[in-house]
Amino acid sequence: MKSTAPKNNPTEVDWFSLSSVIALLCFAPFIVYFFVMACDQYQCSVSQPLLELYSGETTLSAIWARSPSFTWGAAKIYAVWVGFQLFLYMCVPDITHKFIPGYVGGVQDGSRTPAGLINKYEINGLQCWLITHAVWLANAHYFHWFSPTIIFDHWIPLMWCANILGYLVASFAFVKAYLFPTSADDCKFTGNVFYNYMMGIEFNPRVGKWFDFKLFFNGRPGIVAWTLINLSYMAKQQELYGHVTNSMILVNVLQGLYVLDFFWNEAWYLKTIDICHDHFGWYLGWGDCVWLPYLYTLQGLYLVYHPVQLSTPYACAVLALGLAGYYIFRSTNHQKDVFRRTEGTCAIWGRRKLLTSGFWGVARHFNYTGDLMGSLAYCAACGAGHLLPYFYVVYMTILLVHRCVRDEHRCSSKYGAGWKRYTDAVPYRLLPGLF
Numbered sequence: 282m283k284s285t286a287p288k289n290n291p292t293e294v295d296w297f298s299l300s301s302v303i304a305l306l307c308f309a310p311f312i313v314y315f316f317v318m319a320c321d322q323y324q325c326s327v328s329q330p331l332l333e334l335y336s337g338e339t340t341l342s343a344i345w346a347r348s349p350s351f352t353w354g355a356a357k358i359y360a361v362w363v364g365f366q367l368f369l370y371m372c373v374p375d376i377t378h379k380f381i382p383g384y385v386g387g388v389q390d391g392s393r394t395p396a397g398l399i400n401k402y403e404i405n406g407l408q409c410w411l412i413t414h415a416v417w418l419a420n421a422h423y424f425h426w427f428s429p430t431i432i433f434d435h436w437i438p439l440m441w442c443a444n445i446l447g448y449l450v451a452s453f454a455f456v457k458a459y460l461f462p463t464s465a466d467d468c469k470f471t472g473n474v475f476y477n478y479m480m481g482i483e484f485n486p487r488v489g490k491w492f493d494f495k496l497f498f499n500g501r502p503g504i505v506a507w508t509l510i511n512l513s514y515m516a517k518q519q520e521l522y523g524h525v526t527n528s529m530i531l532v533n534v535l536q537g538l539y540v541l542d543f544f545w546n547e548a549w550y551l552k553t554i555d556i557c558h559d560h561f562g563w564y565l566g567w568g569d570c571v572w573l574p575y576l577y578t579l580q581g582l583y584l585v586y587h588p589v590q591l592s593t594p595y596a597c598a599v600l601a602l603g604l605a606g607y608y609i610f611r612s613t614n615h616q617k618d619v620f621r622r623t624e625g626t627c628a629i630w631g632r633r634k635l636l637t638s639g640f641w642g643v644a645r646h647f648n649y650t651g652d653l654m655g656s657l658a659y660c661a662a663c664g665a666g667h668l669l670p671y672f673y674v675v676y677m678t679i680l681l682v683h684r685c686v687r688d689e690h691r692c693s694s695k696y697g698a699g700w701k702r703y704t705d706a707v708p709y710r711l712l713p714g715l716f
């Protein structure tokens with residue numbers, strides 16, 4: 282297809298973005314390490330290591346020396362895991378869409394890229410998730426090839442392996458963008474090497490016709506792993522205490538619902554900002570390999586060290602909050618999806634329409650509000666003993682507020698006066714009356 286918008290003229294990066302990028306590149310791996318280490322060495326207290334460091338009771342090198350290091354055993358587990366996901370993604374075309382009513386899988390079109398390409402994707406995430414979890418359950422209850430606590434038992438050595446893969450993927454994507462880009466017209470060069478490395482140059486890097494970096498790394502080693510990690514934490518609780526707490530079940534159920542929703546709607550994911558606007562670099566590559574599996578699962582990890590048993594009314598309140606958040610999240614996304622697939626797809630005088638009714642008339646990013654309610658529910662399931670499990674909702678708030686700002690900046694230039702009319706009619710972003 283003919284390119285319509287070549288994007289490889291270098292663009293300037295402001296000093297604020299550049300310093301944020303360099304800070305993240307330097308500190309993000311240590312943030313992940315800090316939380317996991319705090320659980321391993323300080324029973325998930327985030328203040329204790331800081332206080333001990335401040336008072337001189339311990340040193341950074343002592344903390345580092347106590348941390349489990351890289352092991353070849355963990356490397357083998359990780360290689361089998363990534364290899365298995367790669368096999369499922371590349372070699373097992375989707376058949377579930379043929380017999381699950383209402384599910385959209387198989388070969389689907391992505392959105393039009395800035396250069397005018399429409400990529401095809403093999404949507405088989407639900408099938409990969411089902412097969413992976415069927416193997417996991419069959420092993421736990423029947424075959425016993427490996428312990429169901431295997432992930433927890435190698436958690437820190439696996440983190441080093443995930444970091445190696447994350448940096449390799451990001452570096453490969455960076456070099457590939459210069460040497461053999463998939464679509465040269467979709468590359469974005471900023472003239473700053475750190476920014477290019479972190480935020481990515483290529484839009485939809487691929488190897489061959491079907492291996493898509495964004496779809497694979499976000500969905501497979503990232504989101505398929507999420508529910509398996511939680512199951513491993515649940516098995517560890519059972520092993521250590523002889524029972525599983527209701528808080529652990531809540532976290533598994535609510536996050537399991539979110540993960541299943543993602544795979545059920547994987548075709549919809551092709552239309553989200555990650556795929557439609559972000560370029561693939563360290564931010565997505567390393568983030569999918571390390572940040573997502575390690576920090577999105579902190580609640581389950583915490584509950585292994587602190588087996589909180591919630592009162593029934595409190596547990597019901599958390600469940601209600603999580604389900605209400607999920608309902609808002611899913612309905613809002615669904616309303617836009619239906620709107621875009623029906624009359625909202627047409628362009629009038631070159632402009633697409635904006636939805637101003639339903640949840641999109643309550644606030645301009647009510648899908649984010651639902652997501653944040655769900656995030657708060659996961660954290661609240663851990664009770665109020667420690668700060669660590671609440672990291673997730675703090676992080677999601679920063680992520681989604683930042684997304685609001687950058688998305689609105691883009692929408693304002695894309696829709697012009699139409700966006701102004703929309704923001705006048707729907708003045709709040711996340712919470713009517715507040716923000």
Ligand code: NDP
Pocket residue numbers: 552553554555610614617620633634635636637641645646648649652684688691692695703
């Ligand atoms: P959205 O699905 O909200 O997409 C924003 C885009 O929607 C805009 O760029 C615009 O695109 C279109 N749009 C905005 N307002 C309107 C309107 N009124 N009518 C019609 N179209 C409109 O954002 P994301 O892709 O960021 O998020 C998708 C979901 O994923 C969210 O629910 C979010 O919570 C979740 N998410 C979760 C993350 C996690 O780590 N757990 C991370 C990021 C997102 P256009 O003009 O091209 O149609």
